[in-house]
Amino acid sequence: MAEIISLANRVTRIAPSPTLAVNAKAKALKAAGADILNFSVGEPDFDTPEHICAAGKKAIDDGHTRYTAVPGIQELREAVVYRLKEDHGRHYTPEQIQVSCGGKHGLYNIFQALLDQGDEVLIPAPYWVSYPPMVQLAGGVPVAVPLAEQDNFDLDPDILERCATDRTRAIIINNPANPTGSLFSRRALEAIGKMALERGWLVVTDDIYETITYPDEKPPHILDVDARLQDQTVILNGVSKSFAMTGWRIGYSAGPQHIIKAMNKIQSQSTSNPCAPAQYAALAALTGPQGFPAVMKQAFLPRREFFVADLTAIEGVTCVKPNGAFYVFPNFSAYYGKSFNGKKINDSVAMADYFLDEAKVASVPGAAFGADDFVRFSFATSMEVIREGMIRIKKALAALG
Numbered sequence: 001m002a003e004i005i006s007l008a009n010r011v012t013r014i015a016p017s018p019t020l021a022v023n024a025k026a027k028a029l030k031a032a033g034a035d036i037l038n039f040s041v042g043e044p045d046f047d048t049p050e051h052i053c054a055a056g057k058k059a060i061d062d063g064h065t066r067y068t069a070v071p072g073i074q075e076l077r078e079a080v081v082y083r084l085k086e087d088h089g090r091h092y093t094p095e096q097i098q099v100s101c102g103g104k105h106g107l108y109n110i111f112q113a114l115l116d117q118g119d120e121v122l123i124p125a126p127y128w129v130s131y132p133p134m135v136q137l138a139g140g141v142p143v144a145v146p147l148a149e150q151d152n153f154d155l156d157p158d159i160l161e162r163c164a165t166d167r168t169r170a171i172i173i174n175n176p177a178n179p180t181g182s183l184f185s186r187r188a189l190e191a192i193g194k195m196a197l198e199r200g201w202l203v204v205t206d207d208i209y210e211t212i213t214y215p216d217e218k219p220p221h222i223l224d225v226d227a228r229l230q231d232q233t234v235i236l237n238g239v240s241k242s243f244a245m246t247g248w249r250i251g252y253s254a255g256p257q258h259i260i261k262a263m264n265k266i267q268s269q270s271t272s273n274p275c276a277p278a279q280y281a282a283l284a285a286l287t288g289p290q291g292f293p294a295v296m297k298q299a300f301l302p303r304r305e306f307f308v309a310d311l312t313a314i315e316g317v318t319c320v321k322p323n324g325a326f327y328v329f330p331n332f333s334a335y336y337g338k339s340f341n342g343k344k345i346n347d348s349v350a351m352a353d354y355f356l357d358e359a360k361v362a363s364v365p366g367a368a369f370g371a372d373d374f375v376r377f378s379f380a381t382s383m384e385v386i387r388e389g390m391i392r393i394k395k396a397l398a399a400l401g
Protein backbone atom coordinates (compact mmCIF):
# COMPACT_ATOMS: atom_id res chain seq x y z
CA MET A 1 0.00 0.00 0.00
CA ALA A 2 1.32 3.51 -0.81
CA GLU A 3 2.42 5.47 2.25
CA ILE A 4 0.64 8.75 1.55
CA ILE A 5 0.88 10.10 5.09
CA SER A 6 4.34 11.01 6.33
CA LEU A 7 5.38 10.47 9.95
CA ALA A 8 6.68 12.91 12.52
CA ASN A 9 10.45 13.45 12.59
CA ARG A 10 10.53 12.44 16.23
CA VAL A 11 9.33 8.94 15.47
CA THR A 12 11.63 8.43 12.51
CA ARG A 13 14.61 9.33 14.72
CA ILE A 14 14.07 6.47 17.18
CA ALA A 15 14.02 2.68 16.83
CA PRO A 16 11.51 0.34 18.48
CA SER A 17 12.75 -1.31 21.70
CA PRO A 18 15.28 -3.92 20.48
CA THR A 19 14.80 -6.12 23.53
CA LEU A 20 11.06 -6.37 22.95
CA ALA A 21 11.71 -6.91 19.22
CA VAL A 22 14.15 -9.80 19.79
CA ASN A 23 11.78 -11.34 22.33
CA ALA A 24 8.89 -11.11 19.83
CA LYS A 25 11.05 -12.70 17.08
CA ALA A 26 12.13 -15.53 19.41
CA LYS A 27 8.53 -16.17 20.44
CA ALA A 28 7.35 -16.19 16.82
CA LEU A 29 10.09 -18.67 15.81
CA LYS A 30 9.18 -20.86 18.78
CA ALA A 31 5.49 -20.71 17.87
CA ALA A 32 6.44 -21.82 14.34
CA GLY A 33 8.07 -24.92 15.85
CA ALA A 34 11.75 -23.89 16.12
CA ASP A 35 13.63 -25.16 19.18
CA ILE A 36 14.55 -21.69 20.48
CA LEU A 37 16.15 -21.05 23.86
CA ASN A 38 15.12 -17.55 24.84
CA PHE A 39 17.66 -15.47 26.79
CA SER A 40 16.32 -12.14 25.61
CA VAL A 41 13.61 -11.54 28.18
CA GLY A 42 13.87 -8.85 30.81
CA GLU A 43 11.40 -10.31 33.28
CA PRO A 44 11.62 -12.79 36.15
CA ASP A 45 10.64 -16.38 35.28
CA PHE A 46 8.30 -16.40 38.29
CA ASP A 47 4.58 -15.94 38.54
CA THR A 48 3.22 -12.98 40.50
CA PRO A 49 2.76 -14.17 44.13
CA GLU A 50 -0.72 -15.49 44.89
CA HIS A 51 -1.67 -12.86 47.51
CA ILE A 52 -0.94 -10.10 45.00
CA CYS A 53 -3.05 -11.76 42.27
CA ALA A 54 -5.84 -12.22 44.83
CA ALA A 55 -5.73 -8.49 45.67
CA GLY A 56 -6.02 -7.65 41.96
CA LYS A 57 -9.03 -9.97 41.55
CA LYS A 58 -10.66 -8.62 44.71
CA ALA A 59 -10.21 -5.07 43.44
CA ILE A 60 -12.27 -5.96 40.35
CA ASP A 61 -14.94 -7.65 42.51
CA ASP A 62 -15.00 -4.61 44.80
CA GLY A 63 -15.70 -2.36 41.83
CA HIS A 64 -12.32 -0.66 41.55
CA THR A 65 -12.79 -0.50 37.81
CA ARG A 66 -13.09 3.24 37.24
CA TYR A 67 -10.67 6.12 36.76
CA THR A 68 -8.51 6.83 39.78
CA ALA A 69 -6.67 9.99 40.80
CA VAL A 70 -4.08 10.88 38.15
CA PRO A 71 -0.99 10.21 40.35
CA GLY A 72 -2.46 6.94 41.61
CA ILE A 73 -4.68 5.97 44.54
CA GLN A 74 -3.82 7.61 47.86
CA GLU A 75 -3.28 4.25 49.64
CA LEU A 76 -0.68 3.17 47.10
CA ARG A 77 1.19 6.47 47.27
CA GLU A 78 1.16 6.16 51.06
CA ALA A 79 2.50 2.61 50.74
CA VAL A 80 5.37 3.91 48.57
CA VAL A 81 6.09 6.58 51.21
CA TYR A 82 6.06 3.85 53.87
CA ARG A 83 8.48 1.59 51.93
CA LEU A 84 10.90 4.47 51.26
CA LYS A 85 10.92 5.23 55.01
CA GLU A 86 10.97 1.63 56.22
CA ASP A 87 13.51 0.25 53.74
CA HIS A 88 15.75 3.29 53.24
CA GLY A 89 15.00 5.83 55.99
CA ARG A 90 13.94 8.43 53.41
CA HIS A 91 11.18 10.95 53.99
CA TYR A 92 8.58 11.73 51.34
CA THR A 93 4.93 12.80 51.36
CA PRO A 94 2.25 11.23 49.13
CA GLU A 95 2.26 14.46 47.07
CA GLN A 96 5.84 13.64 46.14
CA ILE A 97 4.87 10.30 44.63
CA GLN A 98 3.53 9.48 41.18
CA VAL A 99 2.30 6.02 40.22
CA SER A 100 2.67 5.37 36.49
CA CYS A 101 1.98 2.64 33.92
CA GLY A 102 5.23 0.78 34.66
CA GLY A 103 8.62 2.19 35.52
CA LYS A 104 9.23 2.91 31.86
CA HIS A 105 6.31 5.31 31.77
CA GLY A 106 7.55 7.04 34.92
CA LEU A 107 10.85 7.75 33.18
CA TYR A 108 8.99 8.98 30.13
CA ASN A 109 7.02 11.41 32.32
CA ILE A 110 10.21 12.65 33.99
CA PHE A 111 11.88 13.55 30.69
CA GLN A 112 8.71 15.08 29.25
CA ALA A 113 8.38 17.25 32.34
CA LEU A 114 12.04 18.24 32.50
CA LEU A 115 13.62 18.64 29.10
CA ASP A 116 13.58 21.42 26.57
CA GLN A 117 14.93 21.15 23.04
CA GLY A 118 18.66 20.50 23.09
CA ASP A 119 18.95 19.78 26.83
CA GLU A 120 21.58 17.12 27.43
CA VAL A 121 21.18 14.06 29.63
CA LEU A 122 24.24 12.09 30.74
CA ILE A 123 23.66 8.37 30.32
CA PRO A 124 26.37 5.97 31.54
CA ALA A 125 26.96 3.37 28.81
CA PRO A 126 26.27 0.42 28.58
CA TYR A 127 22.76 1.70 29.31
CA TRP A 128 19.23 0.35 29.35
CA VAL A 129 17.94 0.52 25.77
CA SER A 130 15.05 2.90 26.45
CA TYR A 131 16.91 5.80 28.06
CA PRO A 132 18.24 7.49 24.88
CA PRO A 133 14.99 7.32 22.86
CA MET A 134 12.96 8.56 25.82
CA VAL A 135 15.28 11.55 26.14
CA GLN A 136 15.06 12.14 22.37
CA LEU A 137 11.27 11.95 22.36
CA ALA A 138 11.30 14.80 24.87
CA GLY A 139 13.55 16.88 22.60
CA GLY A 140 16.66 16.17 24.67
CA VAL A 141 20.08 14.96 23.61
CA PRO A 142 21.40 11.73 25.14
CA VAL A 143 25.12 11.93 25.94
CA ALA A 144 26.79 8.58 26.61
CA VAL A 145 29.31 8.44 29.45
CA PRO A 146 31.46 5.40 28.63
CA LEU A 147 32.04 2.83 31.39
CA ALA A 148 34.93 0.38 31.05
CA GLU A 149 34.65 -3.38 31.40
CA GLN A 150 38.03 -3.46 33.20
CA ASP A 151 36.56 -1.11 35.86
CA ASN A 152 33.62 -3.51 36.35
CA PHE A 153 31.54 -0.85 34.58
CA ASP A 154 31.99 1.61 37.44
CA LEU A 155 31.92 5.30 36.53
CA ASP A 156 35.17 7.21 36.16
CA PRO A 157 34.72 10.78 37.52
CA ASP A 158 37.25 12.18 35.01
CA ILE A 159 35.29 10.77 32.09
CA LEU A 160 32.06 12.15 33.57
CA GLU A 161 33.68 15.57 33.79
CA ARG A 162 34.66 15.38 30.12
CA CYS A 163 31.10 14.50 29.04
CA ALA A 164 29.42 17.31 30.97
CA THR A 165 28.66 20.61 29.23
CA ASP A 166 26.73 23.73 30.08
CA ARG A 167 23.71 22.12 28.36
CA THR A 168 23.70 19.17 30.79
CA ARG A 169 20.39 19.06 32.68
CA ALA A 170 20.34 15.59 34.16
CA ILE A 171 22.18 12.34 34.77
CA ILE A 172 20.76 8.83 34.97
CA ILE A 173 21.99 6.31 37.54
CA ASN A 174 20.86 2.68 37.28
CA ASN A 175 22.06 0.71 40.32
CA PRO A 176 22.20 -2.28 39.77
CA ALA A 177 22.34 -1.76 36.03
CA ASN A 178 20.70 -3.38 33.08
CA PRO A 179 22.52 -4.83 31.09
CA THR A 180 25.75 -5.19 33.11
CA GLY A 181 24.41 -6.04 36.57
CA SER A 182 27.11 -3.71 37.92
CA LEU A 183 26.86 -1.26 40.79
CA PHE A 184 28.41 2.18 40.93
CA SER A 185 30.90 2.53 43.78
CA ARG A 186 30.46 5.04 46.57
CA ARG A 187 33.35 7.02 45.01
CA ALA A 188 31.50 7.28 41.69
CA LEU A 189 28.27 8.32 43.38
CA GLU A 190 30.13 10.96 45.39
CA ALA A 191 31.57 12.41 42.18
CA ILE A 192 28.11 12.47 40.58
CA GLY A 193 26.58 14.02 43.70
CA LYS A 194 29.24 16.73 43.88
CA MET A 195 28.84 17.71 40.24
CA ALA A 196 25.04 17.58 40.43
CA LEU A 197 25.02 19.89 43.45
CA GLU A 198 27.51 22.33 41.93
CA ARG A 199 25.84 22.48 38.52
CA GLY A 200 22.17 22.05 39.41
CA TRP A 201 21.58 18.78 37.55
CA LEU A 202 18.59 16.58 38.13
CA VAL A 203 19.63 13.08 39.20
CA VAL A 204 17.35 10.31 37.96
CA THR A 205 18.08 7.17 39.93
CA ASP A 206 16.49 4.09 38.40
CA ASP A 207 16.30 1.65 41.32
CA ILE A 208 14.09 -0.94 39.59
CA TYR A 209 16.57 -3.80 40.35
CA GLU A 210 17.46 -2.69 43.88
CA THR A 211 16.03 -5.78 45.59
CA ILE A 212 17.98 -8.15 43.32
CA THR A 213 21.62 -7.88 44.42
CA TYR A 214 24.40 -10.42 45.04
CA PRO A 215 25.67 -10.52 47.76
CA ASP A 216 22.67 -9.61 49.76
CA GLU A 217 23.58 -5.98 50.29
CA LYS A 218 21.72 -2.79 49.68
CA PRO A 219 23.41 -1.10 46.72
CA PRO A 220 25.11 2.22 47.50
CA HIS A 221 22.65 5.05 46.80
CA ILE A 222 23.13 8.59 45.56
CA LEU A 223 20.85 9.96 48.31
CA ASP A 224 23.22 8.55 50.96
CA VAL A 225 26.03 10.68 49.55
CA ASP A 226 24.56 14.05 50.55
CA ALA A 227 21.09 14.70 52.00
CA ARG A 228 20.79 17.92 49.96
CA LEU A 229 20.54 15.84 46.79
CA GLN A 230 16.97 14.85 47.64
CA ASP A 231 15.83 18.29 46.36
CA GLN A 232 17.19 17.49 42.90
CA THR A 233 16.69 13.74 42.60
CA VAL A 234 13.84 11.64 41.28
CA ILE A 235 13.79 7.99 42.36
CA LEU A 236 12.26 5.64 39.82
CA ASN A 237 11.10 2.24 40.97
CA GLY A 238 8.24 -0.22 40.53
CA VAL A 239 6.91 -3.67 41.22
CA SER A 240 7.75 -5.23 37.82
CA LYS A 241 11.04 -6.89 38.77
CA SER A 242 10.80 -7.15 42.58
CA PHE A 243 7.42 -8.87 42.58
CA ALA A 244 7.39 -10.50 39.12
CA MET A 245 4.64 -8.10 38.02
CA THR A 246 5.87 -7.00 34.59
CA GLY A 247 2.45 -7.35 32.95
CA TRP A 248 0.58 -5.36 35.59
CA ARG A 249 2.37 -2.16 34.51
CA ILE A 250 2.87 -0.34 37.79
CA GLY A 251 5.88 1.85 38.48
CA TYR A 252 6.38 4.83 40.75
CA SER A 253 8.50 7.95 41.08
CA ALA A 254 9.45 9.91 44.19
CA GLY A 255 10.89 13.38 43.95
CA PRO A 256 10.56 17.12 44.54
CA GLN A 257 6.88 18.08 44.59
CA HIS A 258 7.05 20.58 41.70
CA ILE A 259 8.58 17.93 39.43
CA ILE A 260 6.00 15.29 40.44
CA LYS A 261 3.27 17.89 39.86
CA ALA A 262 4.60 18.56 36.36
CA MET A 263 4.77 14.82 35.69
CA ASN A 264 1.15 14.54 36.84
CA LYS A 265 0.19 17.21 34.31
CA ILE A 266 1.81 15.10 31.55
CA GLN A 267 0.15 11.93 32.83
CA SER A 268 -3.26 13.65 33.06
CA GLN A 269 -3.07 14.43 29.34
CA SER A 270 -1.81 11.02 28.27
CA THR A 271 -2.81 7.91 30.25
CA SER A 272 -4.96 9.66 32.94
CA ASN A 273 -4.07 7.05 35.57
CA PRO A 274 -2.48 3.61 35.79
CA CYS A 275 -4.81 0.60 35.61
CA ALA A 276 -7.00 0.67 38.76
CA PRO A 277 -7.04 -3.07 39.75
CA ALA A 278 -3.28 -3.26 39.08
CA GLN A 279 -2.77 -0.44 41.58
CA TYR A 280 -4.54 -2.51 44.26
CA ALA A 281 -2.36 -5.49 43.39
CA ALA A 282 0.74 -3.28 43.74
CA LEU A 283 -0.62 -2.07 47.10
CA ALA A 284 -0.71 -5.70 48.28
CA ALA A 285 2.86 -6.14 47.02
CA LEU A 286 4.22 -3.13 48.90
CA THR A 287 2.28 -3.68 52.13
CA GLY A 288 2.46 -7.51 52.26
CA PRO A 289 5.38 -9.87 52.96
CA GLN A 290 8.65 -8.59 51.47
CA GLY A 291 10.44 -11.93 51.14
CA PHE A 292 9.69 -12.61 47.47
CA PRO A 293 12.82 -11.04 45.91
CA ALA A 294 14.92 -13.28 48.20
CA VAL A 295 13.07 -16.35 46.89
CA MET A 296 13.86 -15.32 43.31
CA LYS A 297 17.47 -14.59 44.20
CA GLN A 298 17.91 -18.08 45.57
CA ALA A 299 17.09 -19.37 42.10
CA PHE A 300 19.11 -16.68 40.28
CA LEU A 301 22.30 -17.16 42.27
CA PRO A 302 23.40 -20.63 41.03
CA ARG A 303 22.43 -19.63 37.48
CA ARG A 304 24.66 -16.56 37.70
CA GLU A 305 27.56 -18.66 39.06
CA PHE A 306 27.22 -21.25 36.30
CA PHE A 307 26.71 -18.77 33.46
CA VAL A 308 29.70 -16.58 34.36
CA ALA A 309 32.00 -19.56 35.01
CA ASP A 310 31.06 -21.28 31.76
CA LEU A 311 31.32 -18.13 29.66
CA THR A 312 34.69 -17.06 31.03
CA ALA A 313 36.05 -20.58 30.45
CA ILE A 314 35.64 -19.99 26.70
CA GLU A 315 38.83 -18.80 25.07
CA GLY A 316 38.67 -15.07 24.27
CA VAL A 317 35.42 -14.42 26.15
CA THR A 318 35.36 -12.13 29.19
CA CYS A 319 32.38 -11.52 31.45
CA VAL A 320 32.08 -9.26 34.49
CA LYS A 321 30.24 -11.02 37.30
CA PRO A 322 26.97 -9.14 37.85
CA ASN A 323 26.28 -7.78 41.34
CA GLY A 324 22.60 -7.43 40.67
CA ALA A 325 19.68 -7.87 38.25
CA PHE A 326 19.50 -11.07 36.17
CA TYR A 327 21.70 -10.53 33.14
CA VAL A 328 25.19 -11.51 32.02
CA PHE A 329 26.95 -9.29 29.51
CA PRO A 330 29.87 -11.22 27.97
CA ASN A 331 32.38 -9.64 25.61
CA PHE A 332 32.63 -11.59 22.32
CA SER A 333 34.72 -9.05 20.41
CA ALA A 334 37.64 -11.52 20.15
CA TYR A 335 35.41 -13.42 17.70
CA TYR A 336 34.58 -10.40 15.53
CA GLY A 337 36.13 -10.75 12.09
CA LYS A 338 35.60 -14.52 12.03
CA SER A 339 33.21 -16.17 9.59
CA PHE A 340 30.67 -18.95 9.26
CA ASN A 341 29.84 -20.31 5.79
CA GLY A 342 31.54 -17.30 4.23
CA LYS A 343 29.52 -14.82 6.30
CA LYS A 344 31.65 -12.50 8.43
CA ILE A 345 30.64 -11.57 11.96
CA ASN A 346 31.78 -8.04 12.60
CA ASP A 347 29.58 -6.76 15.37
CA SER A 348 27.13 -7.65 18.14
CA VAL A 349 24.09 -7.57 15.84
CA ALA A 350 25.71 -10.14 13.52
CA MET A 351 26.79 -12.21 16.55
CA ALA A 352 23.30 -12.25 18.10
CA ASP A 353 21.81 -13.09 14.66
CA TYR A 354 24.31 -15.93 14.31
CA PHE A 355 23.40 -17.28 17.77
CA LEU A 356 19.72 -17.17 16.81
CA ASP A 357 20.07 -18.69 13.34
CA GLU A 358 22.71 -21.35 14.05
CA ALA A 359 22.42 -22.08 17.78
CA LYS A 360 18.70 -21.27 18.15
CA VAL A 361 19.65 -19.07 21.08
CA ALA A 362 17.94 -15.68 21.44
CA SER A 363 20.02 -12.89 23.00
CA VAL A 364 20.21 -9.10 22.67
CA PRO A 365 23.11 -7.45 20.80
CA GLY A 366 25.19 -5.09 22.92
CA ALA A 367 24.81 -2.35 20.29
CA ALA A 368 21.28 -1.84 21.65
CA PHE A 369 22.88 -0.89 24.98
CA GLY A 370 25.58 1.30 23.45
CA ALA A 371 28.28 -1.40 23.81
CA ASP A 372 28.94 -3.28 20.58
CA ASP A 373 31.57 -5.68 21.97
CA PHE A 374 28.95 -7.45 24.09
CA VAL A 375 25.79 -9.56 23.92
CA ARG A 376 23.21 -9.70 26.74
CA PHE A 377 21.76 -12.94 28.09
CA SER A 378 19.06 -13.00 30.75
CA PHE A 379 19.31 -15.72 33.37
CA ALA A 380 15.66 -15.38 34.31
CA THR A 381 15.23 -18.81 32.80
CA SER A 382 15.76 -22.35 34.08
CA MET A 383 19.13 -23.94 34.81
CA GLU A 384 18.40 -26.63 32.18
CA VAL A 385 17.89 -23.97 29.53
CA ILE A 386 21.11 -22.22 30.59
CA ARG A 387 23.11 -25.49 30.47
CA GLU A 388 21.76 -26.38 27.02
CA GLY A 389 22.22 -22.77 25.86
CA MET A 390 25.87 -22.78 26.87
CA ILE A 391 26.48 -26.05 24.98
CA ARG A 392 25.00 -24.43 21.87
CA ILE A 393 26.87 -21.13 22.31
CA LYS A 394 30.20 -22.93 22.70
CA LYS A 395 29.51 -25.05 19.64
CA ALA A 396 28.56 -22.00 17.60
CA LEU A 397 31.69 -20.07 18.64
CA ALA A 398 33.90 -23.09 17.88
CA ALA A 399 32.38 -23.28 14.38
CA LEU A 400 33.64 -19.76 13.54
CA GLY A 401 36.79 -19.67 11.53
Ligand SMILES: Cc1ncc(COP(=O)(O)O)c(C=O)c1O
Nearest residue numbers: 042102103104128178208238240
Ligand atom coordinates in the same frame (compact mmCIF):
# COMPACT_ATOMS: atom_id res chain seq x y z
C1 LIG B 1 16.73 -0.51 33.89
C2 LIG B 1 15.25 -0.60 33.74
N1 LIG B 1 14.51 0.43 34.15
C3 LIG B 1 13.17 0.43 34.04
C4 LIG B 1 12.52 -0.66 33.48
C5 LIG B 1 11.04 -0.56 33.33
O1 LIG B 1 10.32 -1.49 33.99
P1 LIG B 1 8.74 -1.58 33.82
O2 LIG B 1 8.29 -0.52 32.87
O3 LIG B 1 8.47 -2.94 33.31
O4 LIG B 1 8.20 -1.34 35.21
C6 LIG B 1 13.26 -1.75 33.03
C7 LIG B 1 12.60 -2.90 32.38
O5 LIG B 1 13.18 -3.71 31.69
C8 LIG B 1 14.66 -1.73 33.17
O6 LIG B 1 15.42 -2.76 32.78
